[in-house]
Amino acid sequence: MLFNVCNCVPATSSLAAVTLCAGGAGFVSAVIATLAAGAKTAPAKTLRGAVPVVDRLAVRMVTDNIVIQFVPTEKRDGLTIERRSGNTVPDKPPRTILNGEWGLAMYAESQAGNETRHLLIDFGYTPEVLLNNMAILKIDPALFDAMVLSHGHYDHFGGMVGFLNANKGKLKPKLPFYVGGEDCFCLRRNPGGNFGALDRKAILDADLTLMMASEPAIVADHAFTTGRIGETSFEQPLRTTTEIVGIFDGFGCFPEKMPAAKNTGTYIPDDFDHEIGTNYLIKDKGLVVLTSCSHRGVINTVRQAMAASGIEKVHAVIGGFHVVPPLGDDYINRTIGEFKEIDPDYLIVGHCTGDRFYDLARAALGEKVIHSAVGTRFVFGVN
Numbered sequence: 001m002l003f004n005v006c007n008c009v010p011a012t013s014s015l016a017a018v019t020l021c022a023g024g025a026g027f028v029s030a031v032i033a034t035l036a037a038g039a040k041t042a043p044a045k046t047l048r049g050a051v052p053v054v055d056r057l058a059v060r061m062v063t064d065n066i067v068i069q070f071v072p073t074e075k076r077d078g079l080t081i082e083r084r085s086g087n088t089v090p091d092k093p094p095r096t097i098l099n100g101e102w103g104l105a106m107y108a109e110s111q112a113g114n115e116t117r118h119l120l121i122d123f124g125y126t127p128e129v130l131l132n133n134m135a136i137l138k139i140d141p142a143l144f145d146a147m148v149l150s151h152g153h154y155d156h157f158g159g160m161v162g163f164l165n166a167n168k169g170k171l172k173p174k175l176p177f178y179v180g181g182e183d184c185f186c187l188r189r190n191p192g193g194n195f196g197a198l199d200r201k202a203i204l205d206a207d208l209t210l211m212m213a214s215e216p217a218i219v220a221d222h223a224f225t226t227g228r229i230g231e232t233s234f235e236q237p238l239r240t241t242t243e244i245v246g247i248f249d250g251f252g253c254f255p256e257k258m259p260a261a262k263n264t265g266t267y268i269p270d271d272f273d274h275e276i277g278t279n280y281l282i283k284d285k286g287l288v289v290l291t292s293c294s295h296r297g298v299i300n301t302v303r304q305a306m307a308a309s310g311i312e313k314v315h316a317v318i319g320g321f322h323v324v325p326p327l328g329d330d331y332i333n334r335t336i337g338e339f340k341e342i343d344p345d346y347l348i349v350g351h352c353t354g355d356r357f358y359d360l361a362r363a364a365l366g367e368k369v370i371h372s373a374v375g376t377r378f379v380f381g382v383n
């Protein structure tokens with residue numbers, strides 16, 4: 001994973017930037033990455049017509065910010081919430097436990113008739129937490145039918161390389177790995193400094209097939225991605241990161257695959273043009289939208305899923321909503337107002353949602369607002 005971007009200063013054009021970085025191993029690996037990318041990268045199959053319908057969907061929070069204890073499992077209409085507590089290995093000393101961290105990873109098991117599909121969405125911040133939690137939760141990566149990365153932020157891909165190394169030879173050959181577009185690979189900075197970049201070479205070396213899904217796409221027969229999320233609501237979510245176009249020491253986004261306007265040779269405000277949500281349609285219930293981090297706006301994400309599928313009924317929204325300070329009560333209440341219009345049955349808030357949003361949404365919408373937590377499994381459909 002990238003921490004030292006390049007021993008050079010990016011120049012004013014991407015070509016110059018690459019040239020300035022040339023002469024070392026970085027340039028060589030960039031060229032290799034280019035060749036490899038051409039060989040194993042494919043456009044995702046664009047969604048045409050009706051979206052698939054599943055009978056049942058179980059979403060397990062593998063990495064999340066919060067650990068909750070002492071909350072019993074409960075059943076609601078069309079939803080079972082299985083909480084994890086107690087010793088994780090009952091017949092041994094309690095040495096291992098589910099860990100929370102700033103990050104998100106979700107494991108989705110869907111069922112349509114006799115057919116089951118398994119998806120991993122995002123990888124959390126660290127491989128240590130991801131692998132620890134996966135082991136305790138008995139998640140078998142050999143079952144995965146696809147993996148989706150929601151966007152190019154470290155708290156969502158930081159665990160990826162460690163996960164791939166730990167599961168060498170165990171994943172299905174050519175396993176599809178979905179991202180929303182080339183922008184996902186750009187180097188990013190946050191207010192604290194270097195925020196890393198997605199390791200394209202690690203993806204390709206792991207025999208994954210990199211699927212570019214800027215349009216809505218079917219994933220593993222049962223799910224669909226939103227494609228590019230339009231900015232259709234009032235939302236102006238916080239976007240504290242910047243990005244730069246170009247390849248630096250083998251990492252980054254290819255200038256020729258990026259909009260020319262972004263190719264300035266400097267860090268520019270991050271527009272999250274590549275962020276995608278992952279969604280399912282549950283029989284007789286409606287859409288379940290997995291938002292991940294909602295940098296394009298949580299309402300925009302949900303409305304994009306509705307538009308892509310042509311389905312108006314939203315059963316649940318689950319993930320990070322990103323309604324955080326300094327966004328204040330006015331903004332939060334407008335978001336809640338939009339949710340009242342969409343009228344989902346459940347809002348399952350996790351990761352980057354924000355405590356104040358939870359408090360106000362819970363006050364306004366009551367029991368339908370549910371805290372996510374590490375290890376919790378949300379089972380939709382038959383119960």
Ligand SMILES: [Fe+2]
Binds near residue numbers: 104155351
């Ligand atoms: Fe995030």
